[in-house]
Amino acid sequence: MQSSSKMSEAVVAGADAADLASLPVPGHFPAATVRDSDVDIFKDMEDKDVRKSLFVDQVPMPELAPDEALVAVMASSINYNTVWTAMFEPLPTFQFLKQMGKRGGWEARHDLPYHIVGSDASGVIVRTGSSVRRWKVGDHVVVSPAYVDEQEPDTHRDGMLGEGQKAWGFETNFGGLAHYAVVRASQLLPKPTALTWEEAAVNPLCASTAYRMLVSDRGASMKQGDVVLVWGATGGLGSYAVQLVLNGGGIPVGVVNSEAKAEALRSLGCEAVINRAELEEGDPTLLERPDGWKKMGRLVRSLVGEDPHIVFEHVGRKTFAASVFLARRGGTVVTCGSSTGYEHLYDNRYLWMRLKRIIGSHGANLHEQFEVNRLITRGHLVPALSKTYTLDEVGEAARSVQTNQHIGKVGVLCLAPGPGLGVTDPQARARIGERRLNMFRA
Template sequence: MEQILEAIQAGASSDDIANLPIPESYRASFVKRDEAAMFEGVDSWDKDPRASLHVDQVATPELAPDEVYIAVMASSINFNTVWTSIFEPLPTFGFLDRMARDGEYGARHSRDEHIVGSDASGVVLKVGAAVRNWKPGDEVTVHCNYVDDQDPSAHDDSMLAANQKIWGFETNFGALADLSVVKANQLMPKPTHLTWEEAAVNGLCSATSYRMLVSDNGARMKQGDSVLIWGATGGIGGYAVQYVLNGGGRPIGVVSSPERAELLNKMGCEAVIDRKAAGYQFWSDEYTQDESEWRRFGKDIRAVNGGEDVDIVFEHPGRSTMGASIFAVKRGGTVVTCAATSGYMVEFDNRHFWMKLKKLLSSHFANYAESWAANKLLDQGRIQPLLTDVYDLDHVGDAALAVHHNEAEGKLGVLCLAPAEGLGVSDPEKRERIGEDKITMFRGV
């Protein structure tokens, strides 16, 4: 890997990189099959990713014809890495064992270690025999939608494919490593003005937000639409705010501190609700929601939204907020949800839902076309990375713990093969034109 890094830093040609030997092993972060029960009886909050995420050498897998090896320069932490590291809601080795039934190349994924990570920026090292559009030396980012294009269910919207998986979560050989194996249809051009770490943090969260709001598979936000965004400075909420602004909408950001409200204002989001200051108690006890609190919340929304209810609610907390979200969206409006970070058994008053013809729409990551479109907006500088801090791979457990305990805004990057921050910018003029202050707005938050 040192030889590979030297070649990348020296700007080696495609042919020179293609002739580099692929190492028999590489450094990676992984969980172990024989430790899957290590947190039994421990409260979820107290499960520590630093105890379960190991960094060591792993064997390099064989390359399938539709795959490439990439040198991973940087990656990032997503909640799915946290879930894998604390073995919730279940150990991910079951996913890998099911992949082993998919033939020779599927069998590679069933190992005693699960190499994690679902975001990457890097350099193509070698391509399989069936790869057409990519070559060694290409600088790329990677989206995490993993599908078999021989299955007919994958050819309308690949997120509806019967065999759709998330790379690095439901597959092996993820991105928190110096090397990775990905399908060619996961590759996208790296934005030329971004550093390795800035380019690595966007794929999963940015494309998820794009599908939820912009895509025909999502809420189909129009110019002028008002959008309530929970966790508006978080990993997906911060991208949602940008997509609403870029699309001519009006974001109403919900956050939990004056500092986060100030960050939203800096992003251009004028309408902000500080839920902590408001002290909303949507649940009066474990089993009962308080409609008067929904009504107070709706009144506060109208106060910052020109007296109107919102057209769309960007929902991901789940149980703690779904009742309020369904109540607050306007007659005929849409609640679009992609997660349930506060609990997945949601409840709402169906009378407010059916009698006012509201819509509840599910969304999960993004297909290749949506991911590509989101990446193009990043390359154009219309959407900015939400990188707040950077860790090295040896401290990936610390980064995962920070995400687990909601201690970080935006996204946490992880340097893999890249030896330092600030590398990888191939178009400094474009970076200057877009503006350093915009690109690095979330740094140090």
């Protein structure tokens, strides 16, 4: 669904701040939505195909709160939380929106019969609320998905600990898979100047989540020489995790499910690669049993000579028991999700008797986001973009992630008329190199 306004045309044309400030914002705009009326469409269905529940609708422009900015979204990306939203699992996200609505004030806007999804974005600020100080119209930005309440005491200890912390575009409305998005000023970071819109858009959620899990002192505090087992090592989270392990002097052991993904992983510089298809030999339940854990443990030791110091876990039910077993004595399992199920069964003897730790990790606070953005800007982390869709194709884009047919991250062009746009520092891009920047698209 294509839609145009004078503001949208000006943004695409690269208009300056004065022109953007003088133009009216559109009354409606295209956005990827799920609908409250559809929450039961997958009842008793085994394949909850998100192409049946994701739509591109014309939605009204919301009013802007004093601490918010309106971003004209040039590009966004698909994260697994968008897949969850579109499947209405583990519960419909309209419950989150209704809870926000009950708090009243500006939060009442979020309780709508449609949910604009998307937890990543790159774009241009076109309006700022009256209390926004550090950002102005015309700034090129990327959006952190950490939506926090700055008036909560715990937020000032760690933005992810406040009771009001939410995942933008998943637990809030007005997300990034749209022509315009409403964000809090505390979500904004400068767009890396060497990157295209779509390259910049795919990083914030996954790169920062992996950083907090591995590098931050609130995560596993990885050190030089640590062996790190990374499940799904060519996925959105895993592809950044492998880069962070290599950058920090660690030894990644990447787990993938095909030879094509194994080759992609080796191109990143990961020498120790486990192809689950070869390990399981046709038995997809192998890693849910002790004999499978032990077989994988032997394989890890044959590749790197020792057990993992850290296991990077986000798969959930199908791998969690193996993760607890595989971590070395005194080792750490750090987890941020459960894409195969939230209810985990594991043998607790391997945890308590071998003094292991399980660390729960969720998103990243603004300082962690800033540190990751700095690494990306300097070219020390490269975008995991593998394929780009248009907003009209958002259902297909989400389906590719739902069925695990992708590697890295899947980008979605929103206002950007095509790929390859948005680079404002060609020299910095040349220093990083096109080969590295296109590594996941090769």
